[in-house]
Amino acid sequence: MTVIARPETRVLPGRSAGLTESPVPYCPGCGHSVAQRLIADTIETMGLRDRTVAVIGAGCYTNGGMSCFDFPRLSSLHGRAPAVATGVKRARPDAFVFTLQGDGDLAAIGLSEIVHACTRGESIAVVMLNNGTYGNTGGQLAPTTLPGQRTATTLTGRETVAHGHTLRVAEMLAGLPGVRYAARGAVNSAQNLWRTRRALRTAFEVAAAGQGLGFVEILSQCPTFWGVDPIASLAQVDAHAKAAFPLGDLRDDRV
Amino acid sequence: MTEKRLMRGNDAVAEATVRAGCRFVAGYPLTPATEILEYLAWRLPEVGGTCVQAESEIAAINMVYGAAAGGAWAMTPTSGLGLSLMQEGLSQLCAVELPAVIVDMARMGPGLGTLSPSQADYNLATRGAGHGDSRMIVLAPASAQEAADLTVAAFGLAARYRNPVLVLGDALIAQVMEPVQFPPLAEPPAPPPWSLPGWLGKVPNAIGEYRQDLASVEESVRKLQRKYAAIAAAEARAVALYCEDAEVVVVAYGTAGRTAMETVRAARESGLRAGLFRPVTLWPFPTAALRDATREARAVLVAEMNLGQMVDDVRLALAGRIVVHSLPRAVGAFPPEEIGAALLPLLEASVPA
Numbered sequence: 001m002t003v004i005a006r007p008e009t010r011v012l013p014g015r016s017a018g019l020t021e022s023p024v025p026y027c028p029g030c031g032h033s034v035a036q037r038l039i040a041d042t043i044e045t046m047g048l049r050d051r052t053v054a055v056i057g058a059g060c061y062t063n064g065g066m067s068c069f070d071f072p073r074l075s076s077l078h079g080r081a082p083a084v085a086t087g088v089k090r091a092r093p094d095a096f097v098f099t100l101q102g103d104g105d106l107a108a109i110g111l112s113e114i115v116h117a118c119t120r121g122e123s124i125a126v127v128m129l130n131n132g133t134y135g136n137t138g139g140q141l142a143p144t145t146l147p148g149q150r151t152a153t154t155l156t157g158r159e160t161v162a163h164g165h166t167l168r169v170a171e172m173l174a175g176l177p178g179v180r181y182a183a184r185g186a187v188n189s190a191q192n193l194w195r196t197r198r199a200l201r202t203a204f205e206v207a208a209a210g211q212g213l214g215f216v217e218i219l220s221q222c223p224t225f226w227g228v229d230p231i232a233s234l235a236q237v238d239a240h241a242k243a244a245f246p247l248g249d250l251r252d253d254r255v
Numbered sequence: 256m257t258e259k260r261l262m263r264g265n266d267a268v269a270e271a272t273v274r275a276g277c278r279f280v281a282g283y284p285l286t287p288a289t290e291i292l293e294y295l296a297w298r299l300p301e302v303g304g305t306c307v308q309a310e311s312e313i314a315a316i317n318m319v320y321g322a323a324a325g326g327a328w329a330m331t332p333t334s335g336l337g338l339s340l341m342q343e344g345l346s347q348l349c350a351v352e353l354p355a356v357i358v359d360m361a362r363m364g365p366g367l368g369t370l371s372p373s374q375a376d377y378n379l380a381t382r383g384a385g386h387g388d389s390r391m392i393v394l395a396p397a398s399a400q401e402a403a404d405l406t407v408a409a410f411g412l413a414a415r416y417r418n419p420v421l422v423l424g425d426a427l428i429a430q431v432m433e434p435v436q437f438p439p440l441a442e443p444p445a446p447p448p449w450s451l452p453g454w455l456g457k458v459p460n461a462i463g464e465y466r467q468d469l470a471s472v473e474e475s476v477r478k479l480q481r482k483y484a485a486i487a488a489a490e491a492r493a494v495a496l497y498c499e500d501a502e503v504v505v506v507a508y509g510t511a512g513r514t515a516m517e518t519v520r521a522a523r524e525s526g527l528r529a530g531l532f533r534p535v536t537l538w539p540f541p542t543a544a545l546r547d548a549t550r551e552a553r554a555v556l557v558a559e560m561n562l563g564q565m566v567d568d569v570r571l572a573l574a575g576r577i578v579v580h581s582l583p584r585a586v587g588a589f590p591p592e593e594i595g596a597a598l599l600p601l602l603e604a605s606v607p608a
Contacts, residue, residue: 055321063467071460072461075462080344083318084324086321087323087329088324090321092325092451112311116309
């Protein structure tokens, strides 16, 4: 029998020490709070809390990140988190710096900042929550919206001729020099939680060790703007993964 | 002070940045400010500092924001187009009260404009920093030496008030070669207690916390307003020359102020009672000093290398007490005789019949 090594992560009982007691400010069924819990657990188990600077982008997760993370944190203008993180990391090289961004924040308005942070090989970690829409402003078209997906600005569904194609961010960034690790995970099942937890740990280790940029895209369900109930949204994540966003490691160049 | 060195304004600003204790600079190449970035790209590593060539001015100001949050003195050099792109970042620096120094070597606008020296960024610089009720201190040098001195001062002001400070020069100050003296090299300051990452258990261990209740939002902007009022009361600076008995006072800043000084001196040599008032801070505008300098004046002439921007602040300051004439110049620097040609009729008209 093959013995598979258990990932160096564990489920922490109760509230993670990396989270405050503030109520989680998300819609029922949203995947963001689970992703946030995984991030906080990872930082706690790695013993990074006192030297972390979390740079929080602008989206549904802004309030959640700023009020719920119980380690040093800094808010960023929409899309600029990788530039802000660059400044923090260059000023405080001993800090562990990561960004929390959404797909609109990173892949639309902030594409320039993330691409150049990657090519410079900044030793930061970047976590992008991908729910395929702009949740914070009411569910509009995002770069990651799938063909046919209905949004507030594509009422009859995204048509590639009129609205463009879906951007696959993890694949694009995985091809850039300076990126040491890139993966895509999800938070819709126990198995995916474990895999995403491991991906976060790997990306954070890469950045904390000064090896370059570690990137994790997390597919997050948005029942509110997908127009489905929370249970159905979990299955929809699997459908999205199959259609355009395959899960797993896309690059692993760890030293 | 060390020995005098012959340097152009851009290099003087760059060296002054290092001497002040700044060790983090991010910038994007833009004529006529590019040499500041070029100089710092080799100079900062010599003293253990970091110079990042950013992918845009937007990234540059946000790198400055991050470095400032980490407790570093941080700076970015640019020109007007870049300053336009930085507005959102400047507003955010003001909102969360982070120190930063920005240098704008202004060129003519609007749009792409030309590379000619210009003071057309006056309104952009002085009417707040980006959206919202935000303000930044604006310092206007008239020589390479003053550019160096005000750059050093800018870091102290930024740190004291935890606010962005803009040094507003122009293409002429950027390129002029002059002897410049610098203070000795200062060590970078230790990260302040509010900087990140800070330490565990520190409350709040965050910069830019999201506020939802309106009372706390209002208090945060009122707190900023009190700070701006304190800056306005304490930091206004100006140079007044021959104003005690001047019948006509020329108001001009930066390069135009330097040209106007020649004109005013020539008028004095001819026995005419002209004076010069040169604002050194454009925000806060030196209102009280201007009122004082124009006590004896019957007319004021505002000479500026734009189509008439600072003249609004002069009119606000004097509140209709004295006739204010505008002498705009669309492109490039004033020849002294152009200011003289506008000044002379005012001086003659002010002589009692």
